[in-house]
Amino acid sequence: MSHPVSPASELSAARFDILGIGNAIVDVVAPTGDDFLSRHDMRKGGMALISAEQAEALYRAMPPGQESSGGSAANTCAVAAALGARVAFLGKVAEDQLGAVFRHDITAAGVHFPTAPLQGQAPTARCLIAVTPDGQRTMNTYLGACVSFGGTDLDESLVADSAVTYLEGYLFDPPLAQEAFHRAAKVAHDAGRLVALSLSDAFCVDRHRAAFRDLVRDHIDILFANEAEICSLYEENEFEQAVRHAGADVALAALTRSEAGSIVLRGAERVEVAAAPVQVVDTTGAGDAYAAGFLAAYAAGRGLRACGQLGSQAAAAAIAQYGARPRADLSAMMAAIQE
Amino acid sequence: MSHPVSPASELSAARFDILGIGNAIVDVVAPTGDDFLSRHDMRKGGMALISAEQAEALYRAMPPGQESSGGSAANTCAVAAALGARVAFLGKVAEDQLGAVFRHDITAAGVHFPTAPLQGQAPTARCLIAVTPDGQRTMNTYLGACVSFGGTDLDESLVADSAVTYLEGYLFDPPLAQEAFHRAAKVAHDAGRLVALSLSDAFCVDRHRAAFRDLVRDHIDILFANEAEICSLYEENEFEQAVRHAGADVALAALTRSEAGSIVLRGAERVEVAAAPVQVVDTTGAGDAYAAGFLAAYAAGRGLRACGQLGSQAAAAAIAQYGARPRADLSAMMAAIQE
Numbered sequence: 001m002s003h004p005v006s007p008a009s010e011l012s013a014a015r016f017d018i019l020g021i022g023n024a025i026v027d028v029v030a031p032t033g034d035d036f037l038s039r040h041d042m043r044k045g046g047m048a049l050i051s052a053e054q055a056e057a058l059y060r061a062m063p064p065g066q067e068s069s070g071g072s073a074a075n076t077c078a079v080a081a082a083l084g085a086r087v088a089f090l091g092k093v094a095e096d097q098l099g100a101v102f103r104h105d106i107t108a109a110g111v112h113f114p115t116a117p118l119q120g121q122a123p124t125a126r127c128l129i130a131v132t133p134d135g136q137r138t139m140n141t142y143l144g145a146c147v148s149f150g151g152t153d154l155d156e157s158l159v160a161d162s163a164v165t166y167l168e169g170y171l172f173d174p175p176l177a178q179e180a181f182h183r184a185a186k187v188a189h190d191a192g193r194l195v196a197l198s199l200s201d202a203f204c205v206d207r208h209r210a211a212f213r214d215l216v217r218d219h220i221d222i223l224f225a226n227e228a229e230i231c232s233l234y235e236e237n238e239f240e241q242a243v244r245h246a247g248a249d250v251a252l253a254a255l256t257r258s259e260a261g262s263i264v265l266r267g268a269e270r271v272e273v274a275a276a277p278v279q280v281v282d283t284t285g286a287g288d289a290y291a292a293g294f295l296a297a298y299a300a301g302r303g304l305r306a307c308g309q310l311g312s313q314a315a316a317a318a319i320a321q322y323g324a325r326p327r328a329d330l331s332a333m334m335a336a337i338q339e
Numbered sequence: 340m341s342h343p344v345s346p347a348s349e350l351s352a353a354r355f356d357i358l359g360i361g362n363a364i365v366d367v368v369a370p371t372g373d374d375f376l377s378r379h380d381m382r383k384g385g386m387a388l389i390s391a392e393q394a395e396a397l398y399r400a401m402p403p404g405q406e407s408s409g410g411s412a413a414n415t416c417a418v419a420a421a422l423g424a425r426v427a428f429l430g431k432v433a434e435d436q437l438g439a440v441f442r443h444d445i446t447a448a449g450v451h452f453p454t455a456p457l458q459g460q461a462p463t464a465r466c467l468i469a470v471t472p473d474g475q476r477t478m479n480t481y482l483g484a485c486v487s488f489g490g491t492d493l494d495e496s497l498v499a500d501s502a503v504t505y506l507e508g509y510l511f512d513p514p515l516a517q518e519a520f521h522r523a524a525k526v527a528h529d530a531g532r533l534v535a536l537s538l539s540d541a542f543c544v545d546r547h548r549a550a551f552r553d554l555v556r557d558h559i560d561i562l563f564a565n566e567a568e569i570c571s572l573y574e575e576n577e578f579e580q581a582v583r584h585a586g587a588d589v590a591l592a593a594l595t596r597s598e599a600g601s602i603v604l605r606g607a608e609r610v611e612v613a614a615a616p617v618q619v620v621d622t623t624g625a626g627d628a629y630a631a632g633f634l635a636a637y638a639a640g641r642g643l644r645a646c647g648q649l650g651s652q653a654a655a656a657a658i659a660q661y662g663a664r665p666r667a668d669l670s671a672m673m674a675a676i677q678e
Contacts, residue, residue: 062447065444066405067406068404068405097435327661
């Protein structure tokens with residue numbers, strides 16, 4: 001908690017409201033039954049890392065799919081831009097067809113994306129997503145070019161010129177990225193900027209718990225997590241116990257609980273926000289969209305309740321359709337928030 | 340009308356119910372406003388052919404999209420297989436990532452797809468599809484590897500072993516394919532099989548009217564067309580005039596009129612079938628799905644009304660969602676048709 005959260009007036013002096021750093025991934029989304037998950041040893045709702053060979057075998061077994069740009073922080077960036085924020089993204093694709101798709105989509109969303117593509121090595125990352133009839137998504141990621149994201153890809157001037165640098169927890173998986181993570185946090189804070197983190201996934205937290213705890217306590221100003229993730233981080237069974245830890249560790253925390261809404265904590269302040277009502281089609285990208293709404297409202301100088309509400313509404317737009325990034329026009333969404 | 344339509348009992352002796360031959364295309368679907376169409380000189384609801392350079396420029400101007408396997412006859416094959424028919428497809432992709440996506444999807448749909456990929460030349464074809472708020476789709480196709488589909492790709496034993504060889508009108512655009520078309524019709528008829536054709540698009544009919552008229556009159560047993568296409572083929576303004584020509588030229592015709600349903604003609608028989616009620620999301624693939632339902636029911640020995648009804652219901656499943664190939668489980672649809 002060494003870096004108090006700056007007022008919005010200070011944030012607005014930056015060139016970008018949000019700089020996302022994360023894995024640059026193309027999603028392959030297909031509807032499956034629950035039996036598909038058990039047959040392939042998948043934990044429903046989770047994300048597992050798989051090799052190129054495993055990805056090929058799993059893809060062969062999957063039903064016909066749809067491809068669209070994904071990646072947790074990249075989704076957040078695309079949605080935040082659609083909500084009116086000024087956004088940049090750093091992440092590694094290869095120079096191939098799926099890399100071109102990723103670059104097109106994030107650029108067409110209005111996000112500045114300067115990372116050079118990887119040449120002649122691993123292909124663009126893909127995430128094979130099984131969507132079960134309950135709308136839950138279960139993900140298997142082949143990281144491909146993402147594992148090459150490292151020091152030289154971290155555009156430090158961009159970090160220094162962004163009000164909030166937003167890191168996805170999944171970026172702890174590729175080994176080079178952890179260093180970039182810490183470097184980004186240092187550069188941001190030296191420039192008087194904020195650093196946000198999404199814990200991404202309970203199993204990801206499990207893989208990197210000690211590193212996450214150190215990072216959260218020492219370098220993170222704004223923390224996003226859902227119930228399973230925050231409980232995993234602090235090894236607590238009771239959500240309220242985990243909430244207490246988070247409140248002590250970071251200046252600002254937004255903790256989501258699916259249809260039970262979210263809790264926003266800032267020091268002694270605690271704001272409870274309802275989820276926006278929605279017919280669940282596919283929950284892929286719901287957490288990413290929540291973070292987008294929250295940060296876009298935050299960058300616009302809105303209060304904590306408005307931040308949580310825009311988060312809820314952006315998440316609902318993602319949940320109401322197939323695929324992670326809402327196709328609906330979100331440009332009027334922020335102005336419609338009353339608080 | 341030299342080839343009378345065989346009874347279903349004879350069709351069932353073949354290895355496949357339907358062999359589709361068409362362009363192997365990956366769709367890039369994005370929501371746009373009507374202004375996008377006028378700004379880029381697009382005729383709403385039509386399909387235009389574009390060069391690699393035009394495709395690149397148009398893609399740059401397009402909003403974020405979603406990729407999924409497409410191609411008119413290929414869509415028909417995927418839907419017919421989902422309805423329970425035994426289906427094969429011939430079409431040319433390149434050996435690249437989008438080609439792998441196309442191959443995965445059609446194979447995962449249960450369609451036999453033996454065509455070898457093109458090596459080291461043009462990439463897999465793509466169709467840039469703008470979906471306007473009225474659910475209409477406007478398409479721009481870069482044919483890529485499809486223009487290399489030719490004689491050696493026509494698996495004649497497969498044609499001879501398929502009850503119906505189904506040709507898409509769009510395949511008249513790549514120059515080599517026209518020969519394959521005529522050859523396929525000859526092989527099919529020599530083996531006592533049927534040949535079906537979809538006119539695909541009024542502008543496509545316009546480009547190839549004389550060739551289409553000869554083909555329809557001399558080599559086609561089952562014709563699929565919508566109102567604009569059949570009127571364009573016979574240069575008639577009145578639908579009923581065009582219907583009369585079609586009835587005289589082919590043994591069996593299924594003529595669709597969007598929400599006004601379809602008309603099925605066989606000799607003196609005329610069956611009018613209502614459209615299935617549906618909330619329009621995206622009409623991409625509606626005609627392809629109609630042909631799939633019709634042919635799947637036909638191969639199963641169902642009557643003309645059942646064929647038209649399954650066509651209507653399959654089309655509704657395609658229209659109710661974003662993208663051409665329905666994600667819903669269609670396996671029980673045919674059994675639910677009462678007629």
